[in-house]
Amino acid sequence: MKGIKTIIVLSALALLAFASATEYPISYPKNFPAPQYNFKNNPLNNASITLGRALFYDPILSKDNSISCASCHSPYNAFAHTDHQISHGINDQIGSRNAPALFNLAWQKSFMWDGAINHIEVQALAPMSHPKEMAETIEHVVEKLKNKGLYKRLFVNAYRDSMITGARLLKALAQFQLSLISGNTKYDQVKNGQNSFTVQEQNGYQLFLKNCNSCHREPLFSTYAFANNGLSVDTTLNDFGKGAISKRSADSLLFKIPSLRNLNYSPPYMHDGRFRTLNQVIKHYISLDSSQVVSENLRQKIKLNANEQIDLIAFLLALNDSSFVSKPDFSFPKFLLPQSEGNKK
């Protein structure tokens, strides 16, 4: 009885999804710059986003079906991973970097802490095939998906035929991730006149503009360029960032500037997760002195007294987007996937 009911529900949903293979209207605050991603050539559509969402939460993308993208990128953590400094993958093997939060990806020119990935659509190949992350190959994932009725349906909905290819899988995963837009923080509300800062936040905002905005530029809170913010090299990891990719000494120790939105949900901080609190982050910036090698925008000493530090943190807290982390459209798609161990991780 129960089985039949599920089938009916599923096919009704499939019909619904088919009916909604329509363009997905992306919306973001007016003061955001133009996205880097070419939405004109690749408009988002509801059916592809649904397919991408299923793939994102489905551990079928890993070798032993135990790890999904969401294992390391949880919606409650603004799609970062908070339990560990450095993310855990298959067989609990430890990778070498902290999983970044995922939002406003359409505005990024390159991906990963070192910029090794040049386009959101090819990013997923990295975790899927990383021996310590999902340890799979895209060839095999495509084979596994071909044996699943669910994916036959979802691919038909998204692409009008059931052909499952690597490119289609990757584009759908990208579509879901591109829909993850965070633009409803208190800061955004203040900017569009629906809210106002407290005195403390306003003071923090001024301190932010003076000391941080050159790299963490509003309204995205990053230029998404690469910089050295003076972290000493962790000799157990010896991670030299962009330099290891470009093989140029000038790029040594440059890491992608992360956005400062949603910090409340995404500790620990920095590429190796070395700081657990914003307090530690601020202490790091004010402790920098001329002995440290840093990018130009940090060469002037940052001076913040105890009150100013509190004000700056108050401003950073106005960059949390609670509607983003609780948005039902972004969460685990219960209507498509069974709840399994891998998904709960």
Next chain:
Amino acid sequence: MACTSNILGQSIVVRFQIEFQNQALSLQKNYVVGADTINIEKLKFYVSNIALYQNDQLVKPINKAFHLVDLEDSTSLGLDSKINTGLVFNQIKFTLGIDSVTQVSGALGGDLDPTKGMYWTWQSGYINFKLEGTASNCPSRNHHFQYHLGGYQYPFACWQDIVLIVPSAKTICIKLPIDEFLAFVQPQKNYEIMSPSNKTVEYANYLSTLFSAP
């Protein structure tokens, strides 16, 4: 085996003839090269923008799209132009590898689909040319060598435009002697190229000189 013409059709055919010691290269076959025994397991490369020219003037484009030549799939070695014979031309031009614009265009389908095993995963970019096998004198694990040549960003950009002089024949044969490539890279010393580097560019430059139309 000589490069045979397409007897049935009437159109111009481009054939890639991969050779080892002047014979068509067979995968999984032991070749004795001096004191070394060489066995090729994988050979794949991308070609695109194939076109016929007469004294540097374009006569007819044959295939703009990216085509993966894969020794494992004999049908991939020939390209039927669907263009009738009777054209006068004396050059063929093509691109070996993937240009920088295509390289940053996201996930692409057809022969460029990442399931074809020609995409680097931890760092974005297509592999232009992939050669894998064993050489008994190669000091690596299981005597294995892997040459994955690719890269599109300065200074490691290594896709190549190749021009060959050819007769106005129905079958255009393009030879590539893999033994000469291996003699240049020396698997007993250099057995692994897995990312863009100066060496990658050096190897790709040399590789581009090995194509010929007899």
